[in-house]
Amino acid sequence: MFRKEVPMCSMQNVAICMVIMALTTYLIRVIPIGFVRKKMENEWIQDFLFYIPFCVLSAMTFPDVLYSTTPTGATTPHFASAAIATMVAIVMAWKNRGLVRVALVAVLVAIIVELLLPVVF
Amino acid sequence: MNEFIRGIKKGFPICLGYIPVSFTFGLIAVKMGFNPLEATIISLTNMASAGQFAGIRLIEGGAPYIELVITTFVINLRYMLMSLSLSQKVAPEMPFYKRAIMAFCITDEVFALASMEKDDVNFPFFGGLMATPIFGWTLGTCLGAVASSLLSPMLQGCFGIALYCMFIAIIIPPARKGRKVAIAVIVSALLSCLFKYVPGINVLSKSGGGGWAIIISAILGAAICASIKEVKRFRRRNVQEGGAHV
Numbered sequence: 001m002f003r004k005e006v007p008m009c010s011m012q013n014v015a016i017c018m019v020i021m022a023l024t025t026y027l028i029r030v031i032p033i034g035f036v037r038k039k040m041e042n043e044w045i046q047d048f049l050f051y052i053p054f055c056v057l058s059a060m061t062f063p064d065v066l067y068s069t070t071p072t073g074a075t076t077p078h079f080a081s082a083a084i085a086t087m088v089a090i091v092m093a094w095k096n097r098g099l100v101r102v103a104l105v106a107v108l109v110a111i112i113v114e115l116l117l118p119v120v121f
Numbered sequence: 122m123n124e125f126i127r128g129i130k131k132g133f134p135i136c137l138g139y140i141p142v143s144f145t146f147g148l149i150a151v152k153m154g155f156n157p158l159e160a161t162i163i164s165l166t167n168m169a170s171a172g173q174f175a176g177i178r179l180i181e182g183g184a185p186y187i188e189l190v191i192t193t194f195v196i197n198l199r200y201m202l203m204s205l206s207l208s209q210k211v212a213p214e215m216p217f218y219k220r221a222i223m224a225f226c227i228t229d230e231v232f233a234l235a236s237m238e239k240d241d242v243n244f245p246f247f248g249g250l251m252a253t254p255i256f257g258w259t260l261g262t263c264l265g266a267v268a269s270s271l272l273s274p275m276l277q278g279c280f281g282i283a284l285y286c287m288f289i290a291i292i293i294p295p296a297r298k299g300r301k302v303a304i305a306v307i308v309s310a311l312l313s314c315l316f317k318y319v320p321g322i323n324v325l326s327k328s329g330g331g332g333w334a335i336i337i338s339a340i341l342g343a344a345i346c347a348s349i350k351e352v353k354r355f356r357r358r359n360v361q362e363g364g365a366h367v
Contacts, residue, residue: 017180020189020193021166021167024189025200026166026224033208033211033223033224036208039209043350047346047347049206049343050236053206053236054295055306055340055346056229057229057291057292059309059310060171065282065286070278071274072278074278082282085286089290099135099138099230099290100137103141104141111279114275114278
């Protein structure tokens, strides 16, 4: 099937690729927590580390979320469904709804918009 | 034991949230030519959403090993920052093997919940916290891989937003409560948009799956907010000292 047509990891072995991914990801995670034992005194660094997770998630989400509902192979991005679902998600998150509910409702909204758009226009 | 169960309870919503997201990963991986077992093993051994997506794209494209290492490293670099942050939230005397186990599941969501703990994070709590998300992430991938052929491209696309909306649900409530967190979130989002749309610097979001753009936006955003706080601390100290002299 697929594998015979496309040179998937042509020079290499998929299993080795999987080990490389797993190992790289784990080393990144284990080195800091495994070896940093000192409590840091510097208040700037403490603040910086406090803000990092929020900043990482925010930078990952915006603006990429607007492209997230575009099916693979589509020629133009499906902004409408993504934008409306994102706004719904932001409002729900603002009202402290849980992660699961926010994610699932957003998926539903995106599906509804995708279904309605061809009907409306 | 109590702490372990408290961790399970806190982690369970993440587990539920992971299922639709990893479901998407399973779908895409199988579409790319991986078999369901490979997709499931990748999820179990990586526990990384964006990193995994980028990784399978590279493997499919037949990229050399070194490119796989560098891309995985860059996209997952944020885990290094999270791990460093977490190293400040565990007891200094915690043994290496416990830290090594905890390290396995430092994901965006697990880290976010752990870092919002008031006190130091202990091992049983983190163990409980990571248990169900690992299960959910692996199970969802397996389900998605198996169901791959059943969904239309439109539905496959719509599930792609689940991951991002989980991120939104994590960052909005604290941003609503604390103005500085709100500033951090907005600054990073704006920087990330700049890296995507401004000609010249937008190469950053095109190479390596956008890992560099994310890292630079986040580091700048956090650095700006930490500096604002530093300036305020400095002023307050000056005012107090000034007051003492009068």
